[in-house]
Amino acid sequence: MYLNVVWRKVNIQSTEAATEIGEHIAVEPLLAVENLSKSFGTQLLWRDVSFTLNKGESLSVCGISGSGKSTLLLAIGGLEMIQSGTVTFDGRPVIGGRQAFIEGIGYVFQHYHLIEELTVRENLLLPFSIRFGGRQMPDIWDEVLDLLGLRELLDRLPTTLSGGEQQRAALARAVLMKPKLLLADEPTGSLDEATGARVMELLLQVCRRFRMSLILVTHSQTFAARTDRRMLLKDGFLCEQGYKREVDG
Numbered sequence: 001m002y003l004n005v006v007w008r009k010v011n012i013q014s015t016e017a018a019t020e021i022g023e024h025i026a027v028e029p030l031l032a033v034e035n036l037s038k039s040f041g042t043q044l045l046w047r048d049v050s051f052t053l054n055k056g057e058s059l060s061v062c063g064i065s066g067s068g069k070s071t072l073l074l075a076i077g078g079l080e081m082i083q084s085g086t087v088t089f090d091g092r093p094v095i096g097g098r099q100a101f102i103e104g105i106g107y108v109f110q111h112y113h114l115i116e117e118l119t120v121r122e123n124l125l126l127p128f129s130i131r132f133g134g135r136q137m138p139d140i141w142d143e144v145l146d147l148l149g150l151r152e153l154l155d156r157l158p159t160t161l162s163g164g165e166q167q168r169a170a171l172a173r174a175v176l177m178k179p180k181l182l183l184a185d186e187p188t189g190s191l192d193e194a195t196g197a198r199v200m201e202l203l204l205q206v207c208r209r210f211r212m213s214l215i216l217v218t219h220s221q222t223f224a225a226r227t228d229r230r231m232l233l234k235d236g237f238l239c240e241q242g243y244k245r246e247v248d249g
């Protein structure tokens with residue numbers, strides 16, 4: 001599967017290359033992951049994971065089941081304890097999930113995690129009201145509803161929606177918070193190919209529109225190829241797809 005690409009171990013670095021989301025924007029560091037290591041008990045999952053991500057940049061993480069991709073996303077978002085290393089987001093250390101949420105890290109998961117008892121509208125507004133309180137509406141409400149085609153679904157319960165509709169709602173819920181960084185864990189993993197492709201298109205579109213950085217965990221090489229940078233978690237190390245010229249030279 002990875003035969004035709006060259007991977008190199010990731011060091012802390014910035015990138016000037018930008019193909020999809022990061023086009024036409026200045027390079028500004030947003031996230032610095034430095035020497036993260038994670039074990040469950042005596043079992044080492046990954047070690048010395050280091051990379052930086054710029055504002056508006058997108059990055060994909062591939063790897064076989066059990067390689068630790070979801071755990072890595074949780075660690076970046078302050079939701080998983082790590083044994084060593086640091087995560088710095090927008091100039092501040094990430095010390096917990098709530099702080100990460102407040103400072104602008106959003107999540108989209110494979111299984112949507114919408115609250116079944118709440119309508120789509122209530123689901124969409126819940127994090128926003130937790131964060132900002134009261135009855136204030138997100139200023140990008142109309143734009144997000146139109147982009148993701150959710151207007152007709154606002155009064156429905158999640159259980160009455162298709163998988164693609166639920167994922168569009170879950171994406172909107174995250175985007176309405178205007179996160180600076182979106183962590184997406186196999187966001188199309190529960191969808192058929194065509195619906196998955198449509199949701200992925202929308203995901204990339206909203207990231208571009210609202211200049212959000214993206215870390216996308218995916219098993220799809222096609223989707224991974226759409227991100228600015230591609231990484232592979234393998235044998236406990238995170239490697240970045242390198243450039244042919246580095247190997248030649």
Ligand SMILES: Nc1ncnc2c1ncn2[C@@H]1O[C@H](COP(=O)(O)OP(=O)(O)OP(=O)(O)O)[C@@H](O)[C@H]1O
Nearest residue numbers: 040041045063064065066067068069070071072186
């Ligand atoms: N809380 C936990 N306690 C013990 N082991 C755990 C815990 N969470 C995850 N693991 C183990 O860590 C390994 C990595 O899990 P993780 O969910 O990060 O993998 P993944 O790469 O996301 O896999 P998949 O592609 O199947 O989603 C697995 O072997 C899993 O059983």
Ligand SMILES: [Mg+2]
Nearest residue numbers: 069070071185
């Ligand atoms: Mg996973």
